[in-house]
Amino acid sequence: MFESPVIxxxxxxxxxxxxxxxxxxxxxxxxxxxxxxxxxxxxxxADCEIVCxxxxxxxxxxxxxxxx
Amino acid sequence: xxxxxxxxxxxxYFSDLGPSELESVRKLIFEKTADRAEALLLEGxxxxxxxxxxxxxxxxxxxxxxxxxxxxxxxxxxxxFNDVAVLDGGxxxxxxxxxxxxxxxxxxxxxxxxxxxxxxSIALNVVRVLAAMARRLIALVExxxxxxxxxxxxxxxxxxxxxxxxxxxxxxxxxxxAMAGTAREVVGRSLKALEEEGVIKLDRHRIVIVDKxxxxxxxxxxx
Numbered sequence: 663m664f665e666s667p668v669i670x671x672x673x674x675x676x677x678x679x680x681x682x683x684x685x686x687x688x689x690x691x692x693x694x695x696x697x698x699x700x701x702x703x704x705x706x707x708a709d710c711e712i713v714c715x716x717x718x719x720x721x722x723x724x725x726x727x728x729x730x
Numbered sequence: 731x732x733x734x735x736x737x738x739x740x741x742x743y744f745s746d747l748g749p750s751e752l753e754s755v756r757k758l759i760f761e762k763t764a765d766r767a768e769a770l771l772l773e774g775x776x777x778x779x780x781x782x783x784x785x786x787x788x789x790x791x792x793x794x795x796x797x798x799x800x801x802x803x804x805x806x807x808x809x810x811f812n813d814v815a816v817l818d819g820g821x822x823x824x825x826x827x828x829x830x831x832x833x834x835x836x837x838x839x840x841x842x843x844x845x846x847x848x849x850x851s852i853a854l855n856v857v858r859v860l861a862a863m864a865r866r867l868i869a870l871v872e873x874x875x876x877x878x879x880x881x882x883x884x885x886x887x888x889x890x891x892x893x894x895x896x897x898x899x900x901x902x903x904x905x906x907x908a909m910a911g912t913a914r915e916v917v918g919r920s921l922k923a924l925e926e927e928g929v930i931k932l933d934r935h936r937i938v939i940v941d942k943x944x945x946x947x948x949x950x951x952x953x
Contacts, residue, residue: 665935679806682786682830685766706934709829711902712804712914713787722900725891727939 666698667710673718680710680719689719731756738835741782741808742859743852751849758841764828770811771826777815779836783807786832790824798922800874801915802867804829813860816842873912882910883920884949887930891939900935924948 666688676694688700689710696719698704708721735752738744744755762781764770770781770788781788788805802824805811815822816839837845846853873879886909892898903921907914921937924930929945931938939945 677807679787682832683766684830704934706932708903711904712801713806713829715806717904720902720904721935722902722905723935723937724900725887725898725937725939726894727891727942729894 664703665706666704667719667721669696669698670718670720671695673716675716675718677715679713679715683709683713685709734759734835737784737808741810743782743810743855745855747849747851751851754849755837755845755852758837758845759835760837762834762836764832764834766828766830768828769825770828770832770834771822771824773823773825774821777812777822777839779838780810780812780816780842781826782810782835782837784833784835787829788826788832788834789829790826792824798919800919802870803863810859813856813863817856817860870913870915873916878951879910879912879916880920880923881949881951882912883917884924884929884945886910887924887937887939888942888945888949 674695676691676696678691678696680696681689681691684700685707686700686702686704688698688702688704689696690699691697692699704721706721710719711721735749735756738755738759739747739752744752747755761784771777773793783805785807788811789801790803790805790811792800792802794800803811805826811826812822814820819839846856883906886901886906890898890901903917904914907917910917921930921932924945925932927944929939929941929948931940
């Protein structure tokens with residue numbers, strides 16, 4: 663299963679700016695709210711997070727330490 | 731045409747204008763479209779037009795001699811870019827690129843000057859827009875000049891790291907920025923710098939700390 667940006671549907675106002683900047687065409691506004699629709703794995707560029715005016719979509723990082 | 735007038739009325743430059751004033755603005759506006767990643771302005775060129783974003787998003791940025799990019803602003807619908815160069819007549823102080831397909835409303839530099847001379851209410855609006863822009867950039871300058879943000883980012887990474895199998899909390903760059911008391915753009919720049927130093931590796935949704943000792947040293951540099 664692919665990792666996808668996290669969407670807070672309570673904050674999303676369906677403006678679609680994130681859809682317009684996703685270079686993998688992975689997002690769409692469905693019934694007034696943004697949803698992940700792409701079949702290509704998200705590359706975590708975080709452009710959707712940068713442009714979202716309401717903070718509804720985010721690309722959180724898991725931080726891990728590589729033990730040597 | 732009515733929709734365009736309504737949209738123009740919501741742009742901060744033209745808010746609180748009467749219908750006849752708005753109509754005189756509309757006559758001077760031209761439309762321009764651009765595709766994803768298309769350069770809209772080149773740093774250092776002479777400006778000919780001021781742009782308002784009608785749909786889509788535009789990134790305004792500076793590029794260093796080494797090709798590093800520092801985002802200055804993200805311009806969303808209703809907002810403008812290239813204000814400074816059009817208003818002071820100097821070269822474009824930054825570049826601009828479409829982040830996706832965009833529709834822009836443009837106005838020629840001379841037409842904008844004419845509007846400012848004949849419509850004091852527009853001039854007052856422009857002063858407000860420029861003041862807000864100056865306030866935002868002053869905050870960014872403060873972050874970039876006086877704060878050792880990279881050390882704070884190093885601390886945040888170490889404090890929130892899980893083991894090789896993960897298990898720690900997930901953090902967005904916005905959340906890291908809030909924790910470090912800085913702007914998201916500065917966190918992004920710090921992460922890139924740490925990756926270039928070989929201390930961390932950005933791997934899609936993972937930040938992998940590959941040199942814990944080096945990250946600790948960076949963290950311990952006084953702010």
